Amino acid sequence: MxxxxxxxxxxxxxxxxxxxxxxxxxxxxxxxxxxxxxxxxxxxxxxxxxxxxxxxxxxxxxxxxxxxxxxxxxxxxxxxxxxxxxxxxxxxxxxxxxxxxxxxxxxxxxxxxxxxxxxxxxxxxxxxxxxxxxxxxxxxxxxxxxxxxxxxxxxxxxxxxxxxxxxxxxxxxxxxxxxxxxxxxxxxxxxxxxxxxxxxxxxDTASRLGMLMGRDVLAATIPVDYEEGGIRVTGFAAKPGLTRSSRREQRVFVNGRPAAADSVYFGIRDAYHTMVMKGRYPPVVLHLELAPERVDVNVHPAKREVRFREDRLVGQVVAAALRRALRELAGEMVAVPQPPLAAGRSGGRFPDLQLTAGPEQPSLPLAPALTGWPSLAGVVPGPAPVAAPPTVAADATAPDGPPPAGSERAGPAPEEDVSAQADPGTAAALTGRAVRGSAGESRPDAATPPARGVSPSAATREEIRGLRVLGTLNQLYVVAEGSSGLVLIDQHAAHERILFERILRAAREADGQQQPLLLAVTVDLGPEDAAFLSRHIEHFQRLGFGLEPFGGNTFLVTGVPVHFPSVNVGGLLRDILDELRRSPTGAPRPDEVRIAQSACKHAVKNERTLADKELRQLLDELARAEMPYTCPHGRPVMINLPHAEIERRFGRQV
Missing domain, CATH: 3.30.565.10 (Histidine kinase-like ATPase, C-terminal domain)
Known part of the structure; x- marks a missing residue:
């Protein structure tokens, strides 16, 4: 039987x-x-x-x-x-x-x-x-x-x-x-x-977002609307500075279906990765629309996850959509006229960068000459207007690693703290815990604790330029008065953002250019890494590596990217290999990671008292930055204490 x-x-x-x-x-x-x-x-x-x-x-x-x-x-x-x-x-x-x-x-x-x-x-x-x-x-x-x-x-x-x-x-x-x-x-x-x-x-999707999460959330988000490669991305994304401790509030919908997809999370991370701190996640509500035959919704028993036929392209489109929205946000903060530039070394702007100078700019000797970057002399341009979004291509840059594994998608979790940069009330709004209001619309649950601090985007670029410097605190924070209240600026984070954007712009313009090595370097890899590098050797050559097989699992490096003249060649190769293998959405951003590290290293340090002229120059340079509200590691550059909050603290306002 x-x-x-x-x-x-x-x-x-x-x-x-x-x-x-x-x-x-x-x-x-x-x-x-x-x-x-x-x-x-x-x-x-x-x-x-x-x-x-x-x-x-x-x-x-x-x-x-x-x-x-x-x-x-x-x-x-x-x-x-x-x-x-x-x-x-x-x-x-x-x-x-x-x-x-x-x-x-x-x-x-x-x-x-x-x-x-x-x-x-x-x-x-x-x-x-x-x-x-x-x-x-x-x-x-x-x-x-x-x-x-x-x-x-x-x-x-x-x-x-x-x-x-x-x-x-x-x-x-x-x-x-x-x-x-x-x-x-x-x-x-x-x-x-x-x-x-x-x-x-x-x-109206904006009205629905306000109904569910509170009207004040709209002031803390920016609209997203972008289409590329037959993929349309719409929705809303948090302004820089507003983050959560988990990915729970990164809500993604594919053809009207709530879904989780690693490639989408990679795209979000790629767009924000120099604006948020490690381990923090910007809230987003994104709707992806694409032909149904390009997405498989039948890969999970509860249909919580989807699989795209073109994972890499989806991640790139999401990243491009968010980048454009963030750039448009920066553009709305008042376009500052750019002074004409001339070739030569900087006589006015952070001479440690050896940059070209704008007219009538006072000297700002913030640090010794920047070593290890000889190719940047006379190359780095001054701040440029906000650029148009890049065209998404198969080899476009993509996130620098996978999202952390965990159960963040599994549903509601205990209420997490909002980043200290968030607007008051935004924490309650973003929880999505809504109750019926007097007008029949949902409003945030009054029991939700308010966030602390103020969004860094509270100050426009013109307001940054118009700040009146009052002094410094602990030889680190610039204390300034603005039209809306008191502003504290982290001078190290501000200088770090300025250096990062300058050096990154130079690196982008030098894309693919190579700095020959005086002595070629051999790099021995494991069999798996060697096979992977052989398959992607053209990608490394486009980055600016002089690279050729040298027998077995060994490669001969004759040149490195021009923006990395002083670097551990073997370590850099292995870092890029690791990021390429982790990222399903395309090429990594090792240049941005290392440039951020260099900017941090050479930015003005704590316990360095800046002269009044230096402080003024720092604010002028910060106002010209593309994203003046966070350092490249995502820490806030400034905190605004509004007049109303000061009056409330002194009991002058109930």
Whole structure:
């Protein structure tokens, strides 16, 4: 007798439920997606005891007739696809036909549905996978699903559910994501008879963002709208300085589906990597639109992750979209006229850089001559106007490493601190914890603690130039008065940003130029690294390396990029190899990493008191920087203390 048997349908459904229905939030997700696929314009979700006692989702979608109401509870019964080829061009959120039978197999399940043109509806009752009743009923057009006693027949699964508060938080995050991705649909969420979310349908994504996260969040974000290579990226991204301690608030949607994709996170990191500190993540809400055949949504049981056919291109487009938005932000901060430049050594601007001088600029001897950069003399131009975004190409620069592994995507987590640069109130806004306001719109939960400090983008470039220097604090911070209040500037971070942009611009202009080595250097690599380098040797040559095989796993280096004349050749090669192998989105940015390190090394140090003329020159140079609000490592350059805050501290304002 054969030991292999075909499992009964009830057992198969329970196994499928283990993959699809992880927790009550999974039930909410599947039911809401069905409602959206049915064209619902309003969805009402009610949850009791974290989903243990009740989950109810009602919609005004197309509804079903009696036959479809019965068929939808059969395994792999769906109206979304009909043949294998349909999976490659799927545009609906659901398509497998697994969710409803899986939910019905682990709960008491009640379905009421009615088509708009019908006079009556159909009610179906199922208990733990067994059909109990099918009857005609009176109900509103659309579909109403009640799920109660979830996992009652699976005590082990029920035991692993977390607290009511935690399960409610997961439900809230699930509904929040769907509301962000479908602004045209109205959503109501009630948790234990308490309305926690109420948003009306709108075609304006900015309005939906304000409804869900608070109007003040719009002041802390910039709009994103970019298209390249058949991929469109829209949404909103945080201004420099606003960061979180996890990636949880980097919300990504692909063709209307909340999804996680490493290539998108690489693109975000690439765009911000010289503006945020290591281990910090800028909040974003990004919508990617591309042909469905270019993305595989069938790679995860719960469809949380997607896979792109062109991972590298997607990451590059996301990075380009964010870079352009950030550059436009910098451009809006008032374009400062640039003085004409002449060849020669700097007589006025940071002579340690040996840069060309603008007219009538006083001397600013901030540090000894910069050693190890002889090729920069007379090369580095003064600050340039904000450039147009680069065209995305197959070999475009990409992120410098993979995002940290972890469970950041897994859903709601305890409230993290917002970076100290964030605007007051922004922390509450970005949590997405919304409650109904007096006007019917969602507002941030008043219980959420406000952020500390002020966004570095609070000062425009003109305001930076117009600051009146009052003195210095601890020989490190410049104390200045501006039109909006008191401003503290980290002189080391400010000088570091100026040096970084100058040297980086010179490196970009010298792209591919080579500095010959007086004596060639041999570099021995392991077999895997040697094989990888052989396949990508042209990439290294484009970077400016003189490189050729020297037998076995050894390579002969005869030249290095002109902007790295003094460098450990073997270490640099291995660093770039590691970054190339980690990054799925293209070439790394080893130049920016090392230039940032050099800028930090040569910037004016702590405990160095600058003269008044030097302080004035530092502010003028900072105002001309492309991104004057953070150093290359993401630390804030300035903190603004507004007049209102000062008055509040002195009790002059309630």
């Amino acid at each position: 054969s030991s292999i048997r075909i499992l009964p349908q009830e057992v198969a459904n329970r196994i499928a439920a283990g993959e699809v229905i992880e927790r009550p939030a999974s039930v909410v997700k599947e039911l809401v997606e069905n409602a959206l696929d049915a064209g619902a314009r309003r969805i009402v979700i009610q949850v009791a005891q974290g989903g243990r006692r009740l989950i109810q989702v009602s919609d005004d979608g197309s509804g079903m007739d009696r036959d479809d109401a019965m068929l939808c509870l059969e395994a792999h019964a769906t109206s979304k696809i009909h043949e294998s080829a349909d999976i490659d061009c799927i545009r609906t959120l659901g398509f497998r036909g697994e969710a409803l039978p899986s939910i019905a197999s682990v709960s008491r399940f009640q379905l009421q549905t009615r088509r708009h043109e019908a006079n009556s509806g159909t009610e179906v009752l199922v208990e733990n996978g067994s059909l109990r009743d099918v009857r005609e009923c009176g109900c509103a057009p659309g579909t109403n699903v009640r799920v109660s006693h979830l996992f009652a027949n699976l005590p082990a699964r029920r035991k692993f559910l977390q607290s009511v508060e935690t399960e409610n938080a997961h439900v809230h995050e699930t509904v929040l994501l769907q509301a962000l991705s479908h602004p045209g649909t109205a959503f109501d969420l009630n948790l234990d008879d308490r309305e926690v979310l109420h948003v009306a349908g709108t075609e």
